Amino acid sequence: MELYYSFSALIVLSAIFSYLNSRFLKLPPSIGVMVIALMVSLGLIATDSIFPRTFIRISTLIASVDLTEILMGAMLNFLLFAGAIHLHLEDLREQRLPVIIFSTVSVVISTFVIGGIMYAILPLLGITIPLIQCLVFGALISPTDPIAVLGILKQAGVPKTLETKIAGESLFNDGMAVVVFILMLALARGEEVNTSFTGIAGLFVKEAIGGIVLGLLLGFLGSKMMYRVDGYNVHVLITLAIVMGGHLAAQALHMSGPLAMVAAGLVVGNYGKNPGAVSDTERDYIDKFWELIDEILNAILFLIIGFELLLIPDMKQYGWAGLAAIVVVLSARFISIYIPVKLIPFKTRFGKKSIAILVWGGLRGGVSIALALSIDQDLNKDLLLAITYFVVLFSIIVQGLTVGKLTKRFPDEEEAVA
DSSP states (O other): OHHHHHHHHHHHHHHHHHHHIIIIIOOOHHHHHHHHHHHHHHHHHHTTTTSHHHHHHHHHHHHHSOHHHHIIIIIHHHHHHHHHTTSOHHHHHHTHHHHHHHHHHHHHHHHHHHHHHHHHHGGGGTOOOOHHHHHHHHHHHSSOOHHHHHHHHHHHTOOHHHHHHHHHHHHHHHHHHHHHHHHHHHHHTTOOOOOSHHHHHHHHIIIIIHHHHHHHHHHHHHHHHHHHOOOHHHHHHHHHHHHHHHHHHHHHHTOOHHHHHHHHHHHIIIIITSTTTSOHHHHHHHHHHHHHHHHHHHHHHHHHHHHGGGGSTTGGGGHHHHHHHHHHHHHHHHHHHHHHHHHSOOSBOOOHHHHHHHHHTOOOOHHHHHHHHTSOGGGTHHHHHHHHHHHHHIIIIIIHHHHHHHHHHSOOOOOOBO
């Protein structure tokens, strides 16, 4: 029953905060819920001596939520499928090379740039940690968050081609990020790791490529089933089975569940929902169901992110490190985009506007926090979690609220064929 009570409390708080945001703040839903949760967290911390029981109860509730397991094991699969099911395969196919490069090569570049710079900067702030732990931070903060990106880009007015690049990158970069994070974390723990090219490539193929193949199979199987029956209720159940059964299959096979859901969502969205498979009414029900799932889970996730502040001890002492991390992460994002753009002959031209939006629109979110929470306590977890939280808050609130304005500040810039 504890799980039911915790989930009920999160739903109630999400509903209240969503109402307050819609009534007063009028921010994008996800950002508004997180901002209110953050304000409540700061209020509870400031008035802890006056309302100790309230502080303890909410802290206990948030502590009882295993964000790593909830997000990486459940919510992320639903949210990725919901995002991918609305992405047009033709648009993604046109931008396939930038998406592939930004979701793989750029993640690796960013990991080492962030790790190296943080290793050099932290001693200047009176903090000394091993290089490998800085690389762990680089790995967990490098991937752009698909949940934050997909939720915010819808309202930002970003040009279609750039939106496809950023959304596609955020959906696919988890595979590479997880491989790099697992490798760096294992090295930080002192475990014996096969760091040869074949060892790393084997891990990537099993985790990432295996997940994509599994997702394609599930997507095509589900689409065939949808084609052979009528009724939106059955079609919705089939999509639910793909997500929930696919997660169990990916876990059993030690493959990437998130990538499997992206692949399955793309197939169902572009083939399972086509006019030859379902009617317009059935397609409308499927779309609205997954849009509702997306909105509800986003509200809960960003609520949890706002309240995670209550679980970070001595947040003040990591303030300068957190501010430094924000600058470092943005700089690394620029470098990881700029190098491939200048070295690889893409079909489309990347001007100043394109690069600026790609850098500023690469939001970090719950995935980075979930990975930070999975770090061992003796590996400076409190420090890495605190600076991750600084970066995520800045990314979602500042970047998320201004990326739309950024697109309007730059003069129109056509992406021409090189």
